Amino acid sequence: MFIFDGHADTLSRLYLSGQNLDDEKGHVNLDTIRQGGIGAQFFVAFVEPKFYHGLALHSTMGKIDLFWRMIEQNQEILTFAGNGLDIERAKEKGLVSCLLAIEGGEALEGSLANLRLFYRLGVRLLTLTWNYRNLLGSGQLEGEEAGGLSLFGREVVHEMNRLGMLIDVSHLNDVGFWDVLQLSSKPVIASHSNSRALRDHKRNLTDEQIKTLADGGGVIGVNFYPDFLTGEKQASIYHVLDHVDHLVQVGGVNCVALGSDFDGVDSLPDGLEDCSKTQNLIPLLEQRGYKSEVISKIMGENLLRVCHEVLN
Ligand SMILES: [Zn+2]
Numbered sequence: 001m002f003i004f005d006g007h008a009d010t011l012s013r014l015y016l017s018g019q020n021l022d023d024e025k026g027h028v029n030l031d032t033i034r035q036g037g038i039g040a041q042f043f044v045a046f047v048e049p050k051f052y053h054g055l056a057l058h059s060t061m062g063k064i065d066l067f068w069r070m071i072e073q074n075q076e077i078l079t080f081a082g083n084g085l086d087i088e089r090a091k092e093k094g095l096v097s098c099l100l101a102i103e104g105g106e107a108l109e110g111s112l113a114n115l116r117l118f119y120r121l122g123v124r125l126l127t128l129t130w131n132y133r134n135l136l137g138s139g140q141l142e143g144e145e146a147g148g149l150s151l152f153g154r155e156v157v158h159e160m161n162r163l164g165m166l167i168d169v170s171h172l173n174d175v176g177f178w179d180v181l182q183l184s185s186k187p188v189i190a191s192h193s194n195s196r197a198l199r200d201h202k203r204n205l206t207d208e209q210i211k212t213l214a215d216g217g218g219v220i221g222v223n224f225y226p227d228f229l230t231g232e233k234q235a236s237i238y239h240v241l242d243h244v245d246h247l248v249q250v251g252g253v254n255c256v257a258l259g260s261d262f263d264g265v266d267s268l269p270d271g272l273e274d275c276s277k278t279q280n281l282i283p284l285l286e287q288r289g290y291k292s293e294v295i296s297k298i299m300g301e302n303l304l305r306v307c308h309e310v311l312n
Contacts, residue, residue, distance in 0.1 A: 002091065003278055004040040004300030006221035006257055007101070007192035009264030011063045012046050020073045027262035027274040030077060033096055035276035039300055040087050040097035042125060042191065043067055046264070047104035049132070057114060060107040064121050067100050082124055084308030101125035101168070101191070105136035110152060112159050124311050125166040127191060128153060129176070137176040140202035148175040157183045164312030170203070170259070177209060186310045187217035192259030194228045195246040203228050207250045214251030217309065219302045221259020222247065224272050237271030241284055244298060253294045257303040
């Protein structure tokens with residue numbers, strides 16, 4: 001079965017360690033990818049807050065370089081994918097599709113030219129904010145009073161629609177979420193967020209948000225981080241299934257995807273310790289009564305559908 005994960009922070013780990021994915025550390029490395037039969041992975045260039053003042057673009061370029069070197073050094077396993085067709089071709093060849101994302105609009109340093117150049121460098125998804133306010137809008141830690149998208153943030157949404165890039169609303173505050181949903185002419189993604197009805201955390205989506213995003217053809221990648229699943233330090237794979245169930249109930253079977261947050265979190269549920277274990281979800285989804293066609297959608301086909309629709 002095709003497994004497609006919408007969010008892993010592996011580039012941050014490699015950026016610090018100087019390794020190239022054969023390091024047998026972390027949650028996503030060559031071994032775990034192979035063991036887990038991963039078909040496609042969004043690799044995220046995350047802008048750490050220590051780089052916000054003057055080094056956001058600089059550090060993002062370093063991670064993009066790392067992404068391309070990682071593919072080059074592991075060509076027998078990995079390949080770049082910039083759209084749905086690339087992913088289909090990689091599938092046929094038995095290669096793992098690597099898609100490039102940026103988490104944090106700080107990387108743009110206020111310039112649409114930088115957005116366009118990022119696209120040319122292979123970036124296909126931008127998480128507009130992390131947890132704080134930036135030039136585009138406000139992250140969830142700023143609260144609702146911080147306001148929604150700025151004028152620049154609105155320009156970024158339009159330009160991303162035009163370029164054919166995925167707009168990611170994970171981390172945005174609620175007012176920003178609604179601005180994006182209203183403005184975007186294409187389906188929108190929440191790459192790594194869960195249900196707020198099950199776990200009341202601002203990083204998670206309300207039922208109204210889930211329904212609206214789903215009605216627009218978008219997807220929500222279920223996040224494996226215990227704090228976003230249960231609010232406890234520990235969780236199990238069954239809590240991930242609970243969030244899947246809820247997303248299906250509210251948004252339907254076409255809106256659910258995976259957004260593990262591997263290599264970006266300090267703990268993971270029992271049964272989902274790294275990406276070799278993601279496939280453990282398949283028999284458990286069967287046990288919960290999902291048909292194999294629906295399980296395929298959740299494990300990867302829904303996210304692939306949105307890639308076909310949005311990415312040029
Ligand atoms: Zn994140």
